[in-house]
Amino acid sequence: MAETDAGPVPAAAPPAAGGESRWRRIAREGLWDNNVVFTQMLALCPLLAVTSTATNGLGLGLATLFVMVASAAVISALRGLITDPVRIPVLILLIATLVTLVDMFMEAYLNRLYQALGLFIPLIVTNCAILGRAEVFASRHPPAEATFDGLMMGLGFTGALVVLGGIRELLGSGTLFEQAGLMLGDTFAFLEVTVIPDYSGFLLTILPPGGFIALGGLMAGKRLLDRRREARQA
Amino acid sequence: MSELVAGPHTRAPVSLPALMRQVLLAAVPATAFGVWLYGWPALYLLVITLASALAGEAVSLRAAGRPVRSGLGDGSALVAGWILAMSLPPWAPWWIGAIGGLLATVLGKGVFGGTGQNPFNPAMAARVALLVAFPAAMTRWVAPAPLGTEQAPGLLASLRITFLGGADWDAVTSATTLDATRTAITQGQSIQAALPEAYDPALAVLGYAAGSLAEGSALLLAAGGVYLIHRRVIPWETPLVLLATLAVLATGFHALDPQRYHDAGVHLLAGSTVLAAFFIATDPTTSPATAAGRAVFAAGCAATIWIVRTYGGYPEATAFAVLLMNACTPLIDRWIRPRVYGRTRRGTPLPTGEENP
Secondary structure, three states: OOOOOOOOOHHHOOHHHOOOOHHHHHHHHHHHHOOOOOOOOOOHHHHHHHOOOHHHHHHHHHHHHHHHHHHHHHHHHOOOOOOHHHHHHHHHHHHHHHHHHHHHHHHHHOHHHHHHHHHHOHHHHHOHHHHHHHHHOHHHOOHHHHHHHHHHHHHHHHHHHHHHHHHHHHHHHOEEOOOHHHHHOHHHHHHOEEOOOOOOOOHHHOOHHHHHHHHHHHHHHHHHHHHHHHHHHO | OOOOOOOOOOOOOOOHHHHHHHHHHHHHHHHHHHHHHHOHHHHHHHHHHHHHHHHHHHHHHHHOOOOHHHHHHOOHHHHHHHHHHHOOOOOOOHHHHHHHHHHHHHHOOHHHOOOOOOOOOHHHHHHHHHHHHOOOHHHOOEOOOOOOOOOOOOHHHHHHHHHHOOOOHHHHEOOOHHHHHHHHHHOOOOHHHHHHHHOOHHHHHHOOOOOOOOOOOHHHHHHHHHHHHHOOOOOOHHHHHHHHHHHHHHHHHHHHOOOOOOOHHHHHHOOOHHHHHHHHOOOOOOOOOOHHHHHHHHHHHHHHHHHHHHHOOOOOOHHHHHHHHHHHHHHHHHHOOOOOOOEOOOOOEOOOOOOOO
């Protein structure tokens, strides 16, 4: 069971990878080929809701990343004990416990960010990307691989959040990572950049429709890159 | 003896470019009046919007791998840009026109697959996107300053207004009729208190008032619209039903409480009702396929316009109304279908008049 490959999208994992190691493939899948947002198109609700600034995107991304890594490790370690009929409630219970920990931690130590993200922290429980990875990967692979997969998937998700938040913030208010110092702690203050001073702002990109339009543009861009790469290889 | 000939047997010598030329021709008088009324900045804005719409269409066609020259030649991008410009504040800065033209052709049409594939009217989609993104610049109206009068800025001063934002806004801004009465209502006054100052029926028919570039002149717009109906470029049901529904709604409620509700004259003449009725709601791509469907569509537009103008947060609503009804168009087309040739509306074959066909 441990050695079976269980990617949810078989087409995204070309079998002709040759000498590519298992780890490399997990990394490539999580970060690009099978990216949570751009390929699996999961977790779009929190993605669209919080990415009005890059800082919010980074905050939710890191919180989700932690839950993904920890849930993958725990679920993979317990995979021999969880029987098939009860697996969904058990997985949800494990994920919910981790999310509650994150929720309390953020309320205590990152209160500004906690208030900005609001409901979307507890809602990480319902993030289908996390349950999806737990179901198709963590419960079928040994802990080391599962944890690494959680890390890579989480990084791919965080990357998507930051890129989308960055584009929307840049076009909408001309800044990048505004209030990063306040929200994430002083160590992150260096991220704050005012790219366009005295910018009147293209409000649309910060509003909900702008989120959909920017996400659509990014997805089209990724497909274009993938198609170019395929054409080069062929 | 008769010869067998394959159908279609009757062909109308019309093409998409010819239709679009007719629409542009019909829009010229009202636009020319707008340029005369608001001066050279309006002309600059029109040119910028058209250029930007053409550029956006060219980029979209290229990205879709279609022939650029014939795609631009069909005139649909020109019409979208033109109608967008007609609905913009005449002294808007150049980037409003530039961004608007791109939004109309790339976001309004290109991403959906180009001409004939767009679910929403491109010009109105762009106008609403601009209004949401730049509320200040999109709601700053100038009082009429006709060319040849003292208030009209010269050619160079107009360049400064359009490209450098050099207008002396305090001296030239003016509220539209709908703006003024909306403000009165939010301040708890009656419409009648604000109306005499902001609205003169005779001038409103001509379009001599603050407003969008070419939405004002009811007379010239209606003349263009009637010409289009006469040439069968647009159907007659849409404008007639839209204007009639709005008039009936307005008259009914005005009779109930004249202090709170506008009469039909204000609803039809102030704002962009006539422009929407003849030039925007009649877009063949985004309105229903049957005459009955178009009547439902137009009545829905009119009801939305009336509701938003009366109770909504925005003083003017034609763009929102058209977009909302565009979204309903597939539903209307599903509900009211065209009759299939040779069959009844229910889909059973028509009787042939022969015992054994």
